[in-house]
Amino acid sequence: MLHYKQANLQLEELDDVEIGKKLRFMRKRKGWSQEKMGEKMHLSRSNISRMESGLLPVRHREFLKWANNTNSQDVVLSIMFNIDVAQAMEILTQVASALTGVMTIFLGGIA
Template sequence: MEFGGVLRKMRFRAHLSQEQMAERMFISRSNVSKLENNKLELKARDLIRWCKETNGQDMLIAVTCGIDPAMIADIGPNAIDGMNNLIDLLTNITPGLINLLGVIL
């Protein structure tokens, strides 16, 4: 699965430039560009960190649940609040889900 477009949407949604994302990820701006253009292999730890830095845990959960992450990326602000409520519910139902994903990925 190619994540480049999803990574870009997550970064845009967080209002971050490639340079700002690079600083947060401790990688070069060039590597941010390569990740977003599927020119560099995305490691699980980088995906998890990207999600944390962009507050995009909803994307990580979507991928894990088999939901097209592009659908989540295109959701408007009101729907994002609803998605955040769903994430809270899922997190309460399955404690440690994010940690488990980190181990699995």
């Protein structure tokens, strides 16, 4: 069981290289080049490369913006709860499915 106190983005527990690997994973999964990511983040391609290599520290705000730009909420969830990305994706899928069911019942009751 996951507890509330575990639910925070714990980038401090990861070294800069590990954070960089997660950034690169998110960007590549989205299919973007470093140039495209730089445009979205308003950073140079060089800084994107340095962040992904662990040479430039990443702040929480930048990490969350990166995750939002690449639709990688599963990666954020995996860090928050210290679980595998696949497990995080399954949780997000189940939540989305449950919400769809609730909305169908709610909207069906209105008609």
